[in-house]
Amino acid sequence: MERIPILKMGEYLLVTIQVDMHDRLAMTLQDDLTGRIVDTRAKGVLIDISALEIVDSFIGRMLADIAAMSRVLDAETVVVGMRPAVAITLVELGLSLTGVRTALNVERGMDLLRERIRGRLSE
Amino acid sequence: MTVLLTDQRTIQTAEEVVTIRQAVRQRAVELGFNLVDQTKIVTAASELARNAVQYGGGGRVTIDAVEAFGRRGIRLTFEDDGPGIPDVELAMKDGYTTGGGLGLGLSGARRLSNDFTIESTPGKGTRVTITRWR
Numbered sequence: 001m002e003r004i005p006i007l008k009m010g011e012y013l014l015v016t017i018q019v020d021m022h023d024r025l026a027m028t029l030q031d032d033l034t035g036r037i038v039d040t041r042a043k044g045v046l047i048d049i050s051a052l053e054i055v056d057s058f059i060g061r062m063l064a065d066i067a068a069m070s071r072v073l074d075a076e077t078v079v080v081g082m083r084p085a086v087a088i089t090l091v092e093l094g095l096s097l098t099g100v101r102t103a104l105n106v107e108r109g110m111d112l113l114r115e116r117i118r119g120r121l122s123e
Numbered sequence: 124m125t126v127l128l129t130d131q132r133t134i135q136t137a138e139e140v141v142t143i144r145q146a147v148r149q150r151a152v153e154l155g156f157n158l159v160d161q162t163k164i165v166t167a168a169s170e171l172a173r174n175a176v177q178y179g180g181g182g183r184v185t186i187d188a189v190e191a192f193g194r195r196g197i198r199l200t201f202e203d204d205g206p207g208i209p210d211v212e213l214a215m216k217d218g219y220t221t222g223g224g225l226g227l228g229l230s231g232a233r234r235l236s237n238d239f240t241i242e243s244t245p246g247k248g249t250r251v252t253i254t255r256w257r
Contacts, residue, residue: 022138
């Protein structure tokens with residue numbers, strides 16, 4: 001079965017979505033990712049969507065659901081690399097991605113994850 | 124309105140929703156749409172194609188390159204023979220859904236298009252036509 005790879009790096013999980021996902025593939029990613037968070041006890045999830053040419057309401061909901069589920073599983077999620085045209089379209093579509101943290105690129109996304117996780121430990 | 128090119132495709136599966144997105148993108152590129160306008164019409168197409176699969180039990184889309192008053196555009200007509208929508212006005216509201224989604228498909232597709240029409244007959248099916256001009 002077709003799958004989006006999930007890479008583990010220390011306490012982080014990294015996902016780069018490189019293909020135009022159909023809905024079932026998006027659901028599989030959501031299931032796989034929550035499973036991996038539990039298995040690896042990951043503290044942070046970084047999802048790179050820089051290759052995505054569109055984010056419609058289904059993918060938007062998947063991103064919001066992943067962020068919500070990982071939060072419940074004690075992990076932070078950051079979505080990085082959204083293209084400007086995608087961001088403009090997303091807002092016009094009516095999606096605000098409430099609850100999803102975003103960063104411009106992978107580097108800033110990793111910084112944000114580290115900060116969030118450090119912040120939590122010191123609480 | 125003059126139709127310059129027409130292309131009809133079936134929409135039965137989630138995979139076909141992806142191929143329709145690609146076909147719409149290609150037509151938008153050929154017509155010289157800028158990147159933001161391409162993204163808008165492709166996103167609207169994705170919402171409506173998914174609706175046809177999810178609520179209409181599958182259907183078809185006609186992708187037309189059109190011209191009117193010296194402007195070119197893309198017109199997409201989504202048709203299904205599903206159960207139809209009993210209350211179209213309600214279905215057009217942001218956040219209204221009967222399928223567990225976000226309820227942004229129809230209303231979002233309307234915002235992403237320049238022209239939008241919907242006709243639905245309970246028991247017969249639904250037809251949604253959108254046009255985006257260059």
